[in-house]
Amino acid sequence: MDINNLISIIKKKILANIICENLKVEDKSFLHKNHVGNSNNKFHIKLSIKSKELKKMNKIESNKKIYKILNEEINKSIHSLQILID
Numbered sequence: 670m671d672i673n674n675l676i677s678i679i680k681k682k683i684l685a686n687i688i689c690e691n692l693k694v695e696d697k698s699f700l701h702k703n704h705v706g707n708s709n710n711k712f713h714i715k716l717s718i719k720s721k722e723l724k725k726m727n728k729i730e731s732n733k734k735i736y737k738i739l740n741e742e743i744n745k746s747i748h749s750l751q752i753l754i755d
Contacts, residue, residue, distance in 0.1 A: 670710075670745070670746045672696050672698070672712055675712060675714075675742065675746050675747075676694045676696065676714075678742060679694050679714065679716070679739060679742060680692060680694055682738050682739060682742075683716070683718070683735070683738060683739075686734075686738045687718070687720055687722055687723060687734070687735075687738070688720060688721070688722045689718055689719060689720045689722075690719040690720060690721070691717075691718070691719035691755075692716075692717070692718055692719075693715075693716070693717040693718075694714060694715070694716055694717075695714070695715040695717070696712055696713070696714065696715075697713040697714065697715045697749075697751070698712045698713045698748075700713065710746070711746060711747065711748035712746060712747055712748060712749075713747075713748055713749040713751075714747055714749070714750050714751070715751040715753070716735065716750065716751065716752045716753065717753045717755070718735075718752070718753070718754050718755070719754075719755045720754065720755075723735075723754045724754060724755070728754075731752075731754055732752055735750075735752055736750075
């Protein structure tokens with residue numbers, strides 16, 4: 670999958686399932702290009718989400734919700750997912 674398509678899918682899914690004031694999705698794969706096990710088909714994604722809905726949950730609950738929403742992408746195209754909630 671192309672990184673731009675992946676970012677678009679992630680944004681669409683997050684915004685459809687979580688009330689967000691702001692959402693930023695970044696490709697951080699370049700930081701890991703020389704790491705053992707790195708693959709060109711799997712990406713390192715950083716999510717920065719400003720959401721009152723997620724802020725009300727504890728960190729484990731909010732991360733579980735995001736992982737459930739992005740389950741298909743995590744299994745196919747995401748190697749690492751960094752989540753920052755504000």
